[in-house]
Amino acid sequence: MSHSVHALDSFFYTSMGVYAFESQCEMLAELGYDGITVSAWGGQPLTDLSLLPSVKARHGLDVTGLYAVLHEGRNDALIRRIIESVDGVELIELAVQTSVNGEAAILRNIEAVLRIAERRDLRIALYPHLRHVTQTTSEVVRLCEYFDHPRLGASFNGYHWYASQEGRLAERLAAMRPWLMQVVLSGSALSPLGWGGVATMEPVDRGELDNFAVIAALDRIGYTGSLGILGWDYCGDVYPKLDRCLATIRAIDRRLQAHPGWADFGAGL
Known part of the structure; x- marks a missing residue:
């Protein structure tokens, strides 16, 4: 199965600073990516969200998601305002990092966000995060x-699944799958x-995590959506890393189509 591929804007956070959003989009379009996910850390976007509606026309890229981090009891209202007002994106990836008032308050916040999603024809994807x-x-x-x-x-994040050592990938x-x-x-x-003294974040062709096995497992459950590339290792020139990551994902897709039997990992996953 051939997947669309997008990059998270975290790829462009380097030890020297953060690339301008226009440069991010130009690089991804030149390399052949299909989209970009932008971030609103703690409710404070580094990207001017008013630029999102023009991304497709200007660069041919989909805005595949807006990643937002909820600190319940601290930035609830700000997160809701962003979701209420943002245009040019229909998927909000929502991680819940901290809570002041416990699970009942988190549930109330998710319920409030869902009411906004209903009005604005948005989807909310809860994001597992170590x-x-x-x-x-x-x-x-x-x-x-x-x-x-x-x-x-x-959302399924291969890094956070691996770093949390949750295991049992197929299960x-x-x-x-339904969600x-x-x-x-x-x-x-x-x-x-x-990161966090637990596991490194690296380009998809580096490290111990077998992304061929992960993509094969996603194909087996019938996932046909886009594959995002996390980035965020702060090391060196981002352009060749983006190029290498896209080539790796495309090669894995081709390999799985040509040799579907290679995806049989038995009970190991």
Whole structure:
């Protein structure tokens, strides 16, 4: 199966600073990416969100998602204002990092966001993220099942699944299947030198995590959506890394089409 491929804007955060949004889009379009996901950290976007509606016409790229981080009890209203006002994107990937008032308050916040999504024809994908309230795919699926709402789903992030050592990939993806709206991939190795002292974030052709196995598992559950590339290792020139990542994903797609039997990993996944 040939997937669309998008990059997260975190790819463009380097040790020297953050590339301008126009430069991000120009690089991705030149390399042949299909889209970009932009971020609103703690409710404060680094990108001018008013630029999003013109991205497709200017660069031929889809805005595949807006990633937002909810700190319940701290930035609730700001997150809701962003979701209420943003144009040019229809998928909000929402991670819940912290909570002041506990699970009941988190549920109220998700319910409030879903009311906005209903009005604005948006989708909300809960995002599993290591060391967040929504840390594992199991926790995200539990919330999806609780609300059972057509506008609510889940993202799968290969890095955070691997770093949390949740394991049981085939089982976890099967549980996510009814809710799966987006996928993000990364290279990674378990290491105290990595993010949070747990695991490195690397281009998809680096590290210990086998992205061929991950994409094969996604194909087996029938995922046909875009594959996102996480980036965010702060190391060096981003352009050749983006080029290499796109080539790697395209090569994996071709390999799986030519040799579907190679995707049989038995009980190991």
